Every structure is written in C-alpha cells, then in structure tokens.
Amino acid sequence: MVENLESMPPWAPAPLEEAELEQASLMATPLKDMVDTNTLQFIVGERDLGEWETFHAELEASGLDSYVELINSARDRFVEQS
Numbered sequence: 001m002v003e004n005l006e007s008m009p010p011w012a013p014a015p016l017e018e019a020e021l022e023q024a025s026l027m028a029t030p031l032k033d034m035v036d037t038n039t040l041q042f043i044v045g046e047r048d049l050g051e052w053e054t055f056h057a058e059l060e061a062s063g064l065d066s067y068v069e070l071i072n073s074a075r076d077r078f079v080e081q082s
Contacts, residue, residue: 015078031067
C-alpha cells in the first residue's frame, strides 16, 4: 500500500440540460467510434504514429471542438451556480 498520498478533489461535474444531453450523445458517438478505431489501428501498427496530427485534425473536423465546448459550458454553468 502506498502511503503519504494526498487526495485530490474530484473535477467539478458538468450536468447537462435535456437538450444538451441529446446533442452531446449525438456528437459523442461518432467521436468515440473514431477514437476507438484509430487507437486500435495505432496499437496494432495499421496506422503510423507519424499520422497523429492528421488524426487530431480528423477529430476536429468531426466536431471535437464543439463537443468540448458543450461540455465545458455545462461545467462552467454548474460552477457559477454552485
């Protein structure tokens, strides 16, 4: 057992309103599929790690920034209301 570990507070939750939850679900599904597929390809060598930046650009083109913005907005709203 490891001693002298300092516990850290959990991240603030990001509760989504009903419309945001639906939107997040629609956005997250293809992003997760893309991440899962490409992670496996990188691991087994079907995709070269030199394509990492290309993969990142593909994620951005698939709506990653919008998804992150949606989650961060919900988190910021929660923090402000707390």
